[in-house]
């Protein structure tokens with residue numbers, strides 16, 4: 238029998254909904270901070286199987302989520318293509334600012350050997366994960382990965398990226414095509430190693446105009462879903478075009494993904510009307526409500542559960558857990574969601 242998380246992602250509702258949390262491994266956990274200190278460097282933590290396995294298991298061991306997301310980062314993909322990456326203390330990721338001539342140097346042949354430690358971590362996780370928790374693989378969507386490469390790191394408005402899409406559309410198309418192929422390879426390797434579902438994080442999808450959104454967010458997602466669906470028809474794909482708002486229905490239709498992630502600003506009831514069943518919905522408690530805890534969190538959780546009752550729904554946050562979050566609030570949240578099942 239399929240694990241609960243996988244069966245909901247494939248479109249079968251379950252009550253109470255299965256739950257996992259974006260960025261469930263990370264700095265809010267003291268055991269993660271200790272592991273991170275031991276690894277020294279964040280890329281070493283992602284690419285040393287023992288360490289990545291431990292980071293993946295820490296939150297599941299402590300809280301018993303229904304999903305374990307592989308510990309890695311969306312920027313490991315450009316790194317594996319031979320593109321520079323470092324994580325500067327207190328600054329986030331730093332990459333070279335992409336020039337059009339860099340695109341030809343992205344080396345798809347490097348991908349498989351460079352991602353071997355990730356495969357190894359997944360294979361070990363399938364043995365080490367007990368119970369009903371499903372292993373989730375992931376990648377950054379081509380557009381969001383392109384944003385980090387073109388901006389050279391984070392950005393407020395992604396103006397360089399959007400300027401390249403308008404001024405050098407051929408180069409931009411080419412970059413996205415290479416990243417789409419690389420993403421298909423990376424996710425295929427993860428599934429072949431044992432990932433039971435995969436998620437595509439398009440964190441900056443919401444900065445595009447509707448026409449560019451269709452071309453550079455929805456179309457690449459469709460190519461990725463189609464390629465994976467041919468090889469691995471049983472493996473659900475979750476698409477998370479963050480801040481896509483009213484375009485979530487268009488995204489679901491064009492991409493053909495099995496589940497759509499909702500960010501914090503998205504209304505679950507309106508989205509349930511936009512995105513036709515059996516496509517599952519995932520989300521979307523405000524990470525700040527989790528940080529705050531108490532009555533405000535309880536009310537938000539009830540509102541989300543009520544809006545999606547009867548629908549295939551995976552409970553999650555609307556974005557990643559904040560480092561300042563008290564671990565006790567995570568335990569409280571899980572008890573609330575599971576308790577809703579007992580009350581009903």
Ligand code: CP3
Nearest residue numbers: 259260261262263306307308309310311329330438440557
């Ligand atoms: O627990 C999990 O969710 C699995 C691991 C995971 C990480 N990053 C670990 C990480 C996942 C799924 C990601 C996705 C990711 N990474 C996204 C998409 C989701 C989103 O947040 O929009 C993006 C945009 C990135 C890029 C990235 N990685 C940034 C901007 C940063 C710096 C900011 C920060 O929070 O530190 C990272 C670093 C990173 N990735 C950390 C972790 C645990 C913190 C590194 C540390 O320990 O210092």
